[in-house]
Amino acid sequence: MNQFFIFVKKEWLHIWRDRRTLFILIWMPIVQIILYGFALTNEVKNAEIAVFDQSNDVATTTIINEINASRYFKVIKNLHSYKEIGATFRQGKIRLAVVFPPNFQDNLLQKNYAQIQLIADASDPNTANTLTNYATAIIHDYQQSLNQNKDLPYTITTNLRMLYNPELKSSYSFVPGVMALVLMLVCAMMTSIAIVREKELGTMEVILVSPLKPFRIIIAKTIPYLAVSIFNIACILLLSVYVLNVPINGSLVLLVSESILFTITALAIGILISNGAKTQQSAMFTSLLSLFLPTLLFSGFLFPIESMPWPLQLISNIVPAKWYYIIVESVMIKGLGFWAVWKETLILVVMTLVLLGISIRNFKIRLA
């Protein structure tokens, strides 16, 4: 056992003395949480738009002011011809153009009917949809204000409640995602590189002739990374509670134990990758392409899994991060107990056991 701890210490010194790597391992989760929490949001706001007003009357000015006053839009340009619309779009300056035909107010008040045209840059379909929806809502509000005193008969009122996240903050879905991403990265990528480096530099030979069993050597290599990951989990949770105000509604003990389980899954994947790779470069790229991107895509925090074509939905089931993400979301945000996540936990446990089994079986004691 003493030998084992000496090995753990050796690995720990490898990490501890490489200050640049350590620095990034510590800062990566923090920077990610801050970016996701503050800078990145799916919400559309302050979209820059242009107005082509051919009437210039009280009604159009009021509507333009109301659009400009909302937090979704910023009118940055007044256009004077249809041609200008295309040119401004091509310069990439605006997302939406609002066109008022001539005699807008006269038509509206005398004929009770007027038109507005909304031209959206639909190269980004979602933003285009959202912006036209917002603009339409503002225009309808204005229309409503014109017939304020007339109550419409047979009205259905819809009361809307947003569960778990009433302010629709994107950090609620990003925090669990970043946890999955960081743990995958630190554990799987770093472990696989650490093992392959010894192969590439030739020091693996020295270790393999030591009296320690190969299985223990591998475990010793993973323990320091497990420690770094636990530290990272602590950082992420502290930041999300105290800086982003994302609460931990469920049991902290359950959340941390599930995270440690996922960390072990990631470590097992790292060992598996290192079995196959001969050079650090190939270990890095294999981890990057087979771990980082699938985690980003299939955990469901950036893109809804149910919108994907079914073959991809099927693939998403073998990505461990998907299950971990569901667990964190249920425990942390929805505040549910173990009864709600036992299935996902079981899937992760089985995956971990299978991966560990394969990687230990394939671990070669002989070089080449």
Add this chain to the structure above:
Amino acid sequence: MRVLKFLLQKEFRQIFRDPSIFRVLFIAPIVQLLILPLAANYQIKNINLAVVDHDHSQYSQILINKIVSSGYFRLTDYSATFPLALQSVELDKSDLILEIPEHFQKDLVKDNKANLFVAANAINGIKAGLGAAYIQQIIQNYNQTVRMKWIQFPRFSPQPTIDVEYSDWYNPNMNYPFFMVPGILVMLITIIGSNFAALNIVKEKELGTIEQINVSPIKKTYFILGKLIPFWILALVVLTAGLIIARLVYNIIPVGHYITIYIFSAIYLLAILGLGLLMSTYAQTQQQSFLVAFFVIMIFNLMSGLFTPIESMPHWAQVITWFNPVSYFIEVMRMAILKGSGLADIKNQIFAIIGFAIFFNGWAILNYRKRS
């Protein structure tokens, strides 16, 4: 110049004789370009709906049918009480709950007004927002039909009505891959280019072969150029492969000229490879270099407007994106491919990216030391 030629020969041989590099360089981006755009689909459809109908009337049935037949919703749960429906949300079986209170039909017809209750799982804010907007729109339409049935509207509208007309330019079918493919291509080229450049010099350091170069008469500039040019050519080849896939698989035919795309890409690649080499001159081990490159490129990609719009960011974050070469490239690719912007439209971006190229490469050359 002869020195440079030999250096290039050496680098190309190293690349072509390592099958793993070749695999990563070509097969990986192509596979990703085939899978990523299908996965990176923000379009919200198939929202799972739980209905709690306390009314069981003809009206409530019509409303439910309308919602389900709209194509956005999938009826997954039909519970007797709200708590039961809430449980199905907790277990991720449904995303949205529609509760129809008792006497809904009676209230609507007799009292002229009725209430509906909608609750959305808002952990994913955008999904909840769009889901709620869709269902409210359907309810509004339904409301309108009910009104039409009960009131005889006069021929001319009695109140001022504004009719909003929509045009969706550049992508009228709202095809999501049109938007994502150019951006994903940028991301792939950036990851590949910068990582290979970042690993290259450091690999020679770690394996000790850099000693041989340091004792040779090769000038610093030639050495950096010798490292830069092979990956520059390879990245352009990858870009071409990507554009061909975009055309054949996703039917994306650039509205603008390919020349615009290539001119910008050529300068951009100089900048991003220079950045990789710069990181390489600082790092001691490949692990270090890879991690730094990964970290920087990850931040660049996140802050590039690829997944989330730049305008929505707070001001300080927008200022950061001015110093992010990736954001310029993504903007230019989308403009040139989807909107047909020409060189004149993107001149600001070109100047910015030339600045980055000079800055990163200059720094890399200055920082490369022949002494250890």
